[in-house]
C-alpha cells in the first residue's frame with residue numbers, strides 16, 4: 074500500500090478488532106486502513122466475516138475488542154462525528170418500493186435532519202451522480218434491481234459522507250449492471266475523494282488500481298495494492314493469489330504448527 078501523506082487522516086482505521094458469537098470467532102484481530110480517495114475491495118467467501126465487520130463499523134454491534142476510527146473519530150467514543158462521515162449500502166433492501174425515488178430520498182434526508190430545501194438540492198446532486206435524474210418521480214417498485222441499487226447508493230451519499238461501505242452491492246445484477254455500478258462507485262472515489270470499502274466474494278470485481286483486502290475465516294490474509302498482493306503470494310493473478318492464500322490458511326488450520 075502507498076504510504077500516507079502526513080496530513081492525510083485515514084478515512085477508516087480498523088485496529089485489532091475481534092468479534093465472537095458465543096464460542097465462534099467471526100473476526101480475529103483484524104486491522105486495516107482505507108485512505109481517502111481509494112477503492113478497497115474486501116474479498117471473502119461466505120462466512121469470512123465481512124458483514125460482521127460492517128455491523129461493527131456502523132455500530133449495529135458493540136465493539137468489544139479493538140478500535141474503529143472514521144476520519145480520526147472513534148466510533149465507540151464519538152459516534153456522532155464518526156457516523157456523520159459514513160454512508161452505507163447494506164445487502165438487504167433499504168428502499169420503500171411503494172413510493173417514488175424522490176420521496177424515498179426526502180424521507181432519508183429528514184432522518185438526517187436535512188431541511189427540505191437543502192434536501193432537494195442534494196437529491197438532484199446524488200441522482201446526477203448515479204445517472205438516475207430522469208427516474209426521480211418513478212415508483213421504486215417499477216425500477217430494475219440494478220436501478221434500485223443505484224438509488225440505494227444515491228441514498229447512502231445524500232448526507233455527503235467521505236467514507237462509503239458497500240456490502241455485496243452487485244448481488245442479483247447482470248454483468249452490465251454490475252460493471253456500471255462498479256464504474257460509478259470507482260469514479261466517486263477518484264473524482265470526489267471518497268474512501269470506498271466494497272465487500273464481495275467476486276474476485277473479478279477487483280481492478281488493477283484497487284487496494285485489496287483478503288479476509289478468510291475472520292483473519293486478514295493480505296492487504297495492499299492488487300499487484301502487490303499478487304506479487305507477494307507468487308501468484309499469476311488475483312484468483313490464483315486468493316486460492317493460494319486461503320488454501321495455505323486452511324492447511325495451517327488442519328495442521329497447526331507445534
Ligand SMILES: Nc1ncnc2c1ncn2[C@@H]1O[C@H](COP(=O)(O)OP(=O)(O)OP(=O)(O)O)[C@@H](O)[C@H]1O
Pocket residue numbers: 094097098099117118119120121122123124125126274
Ligand atoms: N448472529 C450470528 N450468530 C452466530 N454466528 C454468526 C452470526 N452472524 C454471523 N455468524 C457467523 O460468523 C461468521 C462470519 O459471518 P459473516 O456473516 O460476518 O460473514 P460474511 O463474510 O458476511 O458472509 P456472507 O458473504 O455469507 O454474508 C460465520 O461463521 C457466521 O456463521
